[in-house]
Amino acid sequence: MNLGVFNRVNLKDIGDNMYSEWASLSILIQEGLEDSQSVLEKFAPGVGREVTLSIVRQLATNLGIAQAAEPSPLITDKEVQWCMEVICFGLSLPLIEHDTIRDCVNVYCEWLSALYTSPKISVPKPITDDPNYYARKIISHFHNLFVPRKGEAADTINKQAVLCHRVLRTLQQVSRSCATLERDTWECLLLFLIGINDALLAPPAIREDTGEQLCERVLGVLLELFIY
Structure with missing residues (x-):
């Protein structure tokens, strides 16, 4: 049983300490939210959008979805982390940018194959060299996908839910099949799941929103x- 994340916040007997211990866990969740913020948020929304659309489209062409997969052009940690800032921002775009959000999800799900014995050819070498470090960054960035968007139509919310299901399936497969997951990665994954539960299910409830579809x-x- 993966209790590490709860050991870190010193969970004890339920009683007078319950609120303070939950507050400690909330601090860890908040720290995870900070990891899901992109430097592109510092600029005007239009700037971040234009950068993201161009970069993510190019990254997605290497995955082998519409054509043969190709090796990633990203060869240094600096290059990978710069692109991850872009993908992180892309996952927070309005749902009208569904195609770009989908490409962000596809890229990150492919890159998580670095945790397996035989990663996909499109995974950048820095990620295959240090898969757990990059997996934790990817998992933290996925939080942006699950955040409910206000005022969206039902059909676009359905599309968001489909992408969220894709991410959850990928993370399930990773947790079941990858013997290389480090403790810190398990804790990051559990905190991510707790965080998106909080984002999706916290009141006030809204009918037919993403939380209702995914809860x-x-x-x-x-x-x-948790019990795996």
Whole structure:
């Protein structure tokens, strides 16, 4: 059972300490939210959008979805981390940019194959050299995808839910199949799941929003990984 994240906040007997211990866990969740912020948020929204659309489209062409997969052009940590700032921002775009958000999800799900014995050819070498470090950054960035967008139509919310399901399936497969997951990566994954449960299920509830569509699935994955 993966209790490391709860050991870090010194969970004790339920009683007078319950609120303070939950507050400690909330601090860890907040730290995770800070890891999901992109430097592109410092600029005007239009600037971040234009950068993201161009970069993510190019990265997605290497994945082998519409054509043969190709090796990644990213060869240094600096290059990878710069692109990850862009993808992080892309995952927070309005749902009208569904194609770009989908490409961000596809890129990150492919890059998580670095945790397996035989990574996909499109995974940058810096990620295959240090897969757990980059997996933690990817997992933290995925939080942006799950954040409910206000005022979106039902069909676009459905598209968001489909992408969220894709991410949850990928993370489930990683947790079940990868023997290389480090303790810090497990803790990051559990904190991510707790954080998105909080983002999706916290009141006030809104009918037919992303939380309503995903609540059962997200809770199920959290419980599965906790007892795995």
